[in-house]
Amino acid sequence: MGRVYFDNNATTPALPEVLEAMRPYFAEHFGNASSIHHHGQETRAAVERARESVAALLGCRASEIVFTGGGTEADNLAIFGVAQAGDQIITSTIEHHAVLNACRHMEEKGCAVTYIPVDGRGAVDPADVKRALRPNTKLISIMFANNETGVVQPVAEIGKIAAEAGVYFHTDAVQAAGKIPVRVEEIGCDLLTISGHKLHGPQGVGALYVRKGTELEPVQYGGRHERSRRAGTENVAGIVGLGKAAELAGLERGDDRKMAELRDRLERELLRIEASGVNGACENPHTSQSARCAGHPLDQGRRLRVPNTTNIYFDGIDGEALVIALDLKGLAVSTGAACSSGAIEPSHVLVAMGLPPERARASIRFSLGKQNTAEDVEFALSVVPETVARLRELSPVWKGAASTDLRAAR
């Protein structure tokens, strides 16, 4: 049985070049990057080359990059490092749990947190962010692209609002890097997160961009690694892998256009299934939500979604059941955030967008990667429609498209 992997927003396979770059740093070049002898100097140089590569991807100085143990740690470091008791934090209802739960923890520590809602297209309105500002606002943390819907947030507008108000702006760009341009000057952010394994690098390594002059309190203490911003012996092989992945993440290779073409075909064909639709802003004229997207002021000169993601509901089915049924046929997809699957609660992102819980539970995320091919899309198209039809036959709630046209009811 062939296997097709359409869950790249959960994790991506490392590219062969990434693996090759990492290999020598497990044994041959094993030095501690803090040692002054030859072995240490060798790994130190490799870490600094990787730092240059990540800085080149983000358009910042190498000295502004802090390597971390992944995206979650970078998000935590940004939030815990900047906010203190008495401060207000502004975030959104659709953040990854690495941001949401860090903010909840800061509430327990005496911060006030404002959670900005999203519209039906899954986007934050910058005007809401501006209205939420208080004299004690210290930090705005709004993600660049959502992991469940792929919807791109108006980060440049939010960056301007933050700069005018003199508050720090952090953006979780884990799902944006490698898919759309991520340049810290264009965004106007002070802090930005990326993760190795979401851009065809290794798991367990990430980076936080920290704009020069940002006052960041460390979260872990020890040696003076990472300019005293993140203590602990560097994960040299992981950092080298992240650096190589960053080098290959530039959009000049056209991977983003290729993914968009594949994603658009997949989406267009799947939407032929009755009582289905895309969750989130979309540029695809065949989708049910297109009328609501047209001419929206947020769309001016901005991509609506990253090119690899489509989140689709099939009314009357249970998303978990569909994921399992498709897995048996060799297609890996997801009901949303990997960390929350198995949970009974419907996706917090889809619920925040105003989907009724039963439609949120009937939704599936397809997320493509650089390795996917046109054949992969055809395989998905050969198994998804029949599986949806079979699950609907078994469904006690499915009585045909007309009975579940929730769209009309909204």
Ligand SMILES: *Cc1c(COP(=O)(O)O)cnc(C)c1O
């Ligand atoms: C995966 C992900 C993270 C967490 O990154 P890890 O490296 O897995 O800790 C954070 N934010 C978003 C949007 C993600 O998709």
